[in-house]
Amino acid sequence: MARRPLLAIDAQVPPPSRQPSGHGHNPAQGYGTILPEGSSNLRASPERYRRDSLLDRVPEETALDEGEDELEAQEWDLAEQGFYSGSYKRTVALYGLVPVTTIVVFLFLANLPRLVWPIQHPDSPTLPRSFPSPLPELLLSAAFWSLTHLLRVPLYNLASTLCPRVFDTILFNALYVLLSQLLRLAALAALRVRHEMAYPRPTWRDGAFRTVWWLALGWGLAEAATSIAQGYEQLALYRNVMVPVERVREILAQTQWGTGSVAGSGNGSREYMPLSPRSEGADPAANATAQTQNANANGSADANGSGSPSKRRKEPVSLEEALRMAVDQDVEQLIHLQEREELEEVYGLPVVYIPVFVPCLLRIDSFLFSLGFTLILAWAYLLSPLSFPPSSPDSPLPPIYSNHPLAVMFPLMCVAHLFLSLLHSPPILPKVGVHTAAYVGLLVGLGMFFTGLGLWRALS
Secondary structure, three states: OOOOOOOEOOOOOOOOOOOOOOOOOOOOOOOOEOOOOOOHHHHOOHHHHHHHOOOOOOHHHHHHHHHHHHHHHHHHHHHHOOOEEOOHHHHHHHHOHHHHHHHHHHHHHHHHHHHHOOOOOOOOOOOOOOOOOOHHHHHHHHHHHHHHHHOHHHHHHHHHHHOOOOHHHHHHHHHHHHHHHHHHHHHHHHOOOOOOOOOOOOOOOOHHHHHHHHHHHHHHHHHHHHHHHHHHHHHHOOOOOEEOHHHHHHHHHHHHHHHHHHHHOOOOOOOOOOOOOOOOOOOHHHHHHHHHHHHHHHHHHHHHOOOOHHHOOOOOOOHHHHHHHHHHHHHHHHHHHHHHHHHHHHHOOOHHHOOOHHHHHHHHHHHHHHHHHHHHHHHHHHOOHHHOOOOOOOOOOOOOOOOHHHHHHHHHHHHHHHHHHHHOOOOOHHHHOHHHHHHHHHHHHHHHHHHHHHHOOOOO
């Protein structure tokens, strides 16, 4: 007797129907049937099976699960209409915590050396400066970071040309990481950090520690400012497609009823009707209500043979102008739709559904990354003979200076930076989640930060 396989794919099984609530069961789905991939897998998760079970359930839990199922079904229907639940103004207001967090963290780190590692008698620079410290450090590091940011697109195009799919992401991140670390070292050479040092080895008592610290803060501040600006631009893509939670049911009811009325009416009205159900800068709820009222008014006026001009829309000046306005509006909405889909492919979920503490944590991570990488690379570079001008054979450098620390630390920093860059790349970030990437980045950033402080003897 042949044994029945545990897992079997039934080609005749129809796709599972979405049920807004209840604990229905599809009789066509047999034991071990593999459902097609997609959003239906979320509804067939082990957690859902546990909640659908009648064992160990109390009336309060049953009511709570039914409410969650109904809310999930409403969000599902809303997403099918191209909307997202939530208030856009509230989302933007909450995102205001990100720049506030960035400013607070920057001010705290800027005053940390003065409070924790004060220098009694700071040394004056050997050469006159046009601007006082830390302005040169901040401007130079911000300029170098801007250069790396502007070269991202050419580097990605180069990687896409040289490598096939998936491998181009690895090559692009490797080139970007290498360029970033080289520019960090170039900033140390441009500011003549080695020439301004009063101690033979890197230590927090030297003024070079302050210079390296401000270089790292300038790099992190430029990255944080650009990320905040991009965050506001990403939120702006959802301005016209967000619906307040308390009006979700109303919008769904009006959209379904209004769509059925318009589709079922055979009125040959000459009134201009926009091709897109949503207009720029308008509220989705108001648009749905206006469409429903216009459909009812048109049907009543055509049925009675009379209609008040004040209750009807004004006809456009020409048909060409009306078509041009409708096409421009639809093209703009299609562009925004494509941009939202690309963002959701990168993050794995809509940007408006990311909790605000995650961007705040990412901005803290950027400062810790910058401080850790810069302190470690500066320590290794200042111990290398490459930081000194060429010396004559008659006066060699002391044996305490060697290229060995730089030869070890530079590849390690590149590998650590490459790991974090790949973690935030589109193939990996949707799978691990934005939250996981932020937590891992925080752990790595803290490790790099305290490692750099230890190398500069700031923890002893």
